[in-house]
Amino acid sequence: MDYQTLEIQQEQRVATVWLNRPAVRNAFNQTTIAELTQAFRALGQDPEVRAIVLAARGPAFCAGADLNWMKQMADYTHDENRADAALLAEMLRTIYLCPKPVVAKIQGDCYAGGMGLVAACDIAVAAEEVNFCLSEVRLGLIPATISPYVIKAMGENAARRYFLTAERFDAQQAQRIGFVHAVVAPDALDAKVAEIVKALLSNSPNAVAEAKKLVREVGGMPLTEALIAATVEGIAQIRASDEGREGVRSFLEKRKPSWLA
Incomplete structure (x- = not known):
């Protein structure tokens, strides 16, 4: 526009x-x-x-x-x-x-x-x-x-x-x-x-967005059981995501990840 x-x-x-x-x-x-x-x-x-x-x-x-x-x-x-x-x-x-x-x-x-x-x-x-x-x-x-x-x-x-x-x-x-x-x-x-x-631009687009959200949600928060549980859930979800799996595979296979292809 x-x-x-x-x-x-x-x-x-x-x-x-x-x-x-x-x-x-x-x-x-x-x-x-x-x-x-x-x-x-x-x-x-x-x-x-x-x-x-x-x-x-x-x-x-x-x-x-x-x-x-x-x-x-x-x-x-x-x-x-x-x-x-x-x-x-x-x-x-x-x-x-x-x-x-x-x-x-x-x-x-x-x-x-x-x-x-x-x-x-x-x-x-x-x-x-x-x-x-x-x-x-x-x-x-x-x-x-x-x-x-x-x-x-x-x-x-x-x-x-x-x-x-x-x-x-x-x-x-x-x-x-x-x-x-x-x-x-x-x-x-x-x-x-x-x-x-x-x-x-070198990083996973999804991971960058989630990392930005992570800073907002964790910054300044007290260290509670709920916060720890939320961070555990966060890493579990990102590991299971398409880009998370692709990033790990590309690292192990010594190749560029798909977002850099």
């Missing part, structure tokens, strides 16, 4: 979703939110797509909310604000729950809601000149809708600082607190993302 705020490219089982509003630093509005939700739902179910890259055109990755959209929100009722926030929450959840691995390629500054987009991805790679900022409290707001994802990504201790101070921090600090996984020179960004995507 045609998108107003995004550009979608598909090549060799990789889909790249480009935020494509460079004139406003890729700030998002209702249209962007709806289009990202629709795009990730569709790509998540596309059997030809094995990995997704979230990238952005122009000098900034995402400046957060669009100013014109914010002007509209200033006159919203409580119910209208709730409905509007629910759409943003659904977009973030759709990216987070996407069965395909999602890599954020962060080429420029990433503020406020843009940090929510990155946090909803599985892997984040940033150029070393990128700055990050959770700027909401400067405007009398809080990063409520993005908080479940951002806190998971950077941890409660770091979130407490940056939610409260709205300080800018650089890509190196983002890596130290775990918000991004790798920081590279700007001219090495494409190569680093391609390296990670290549690693993803």
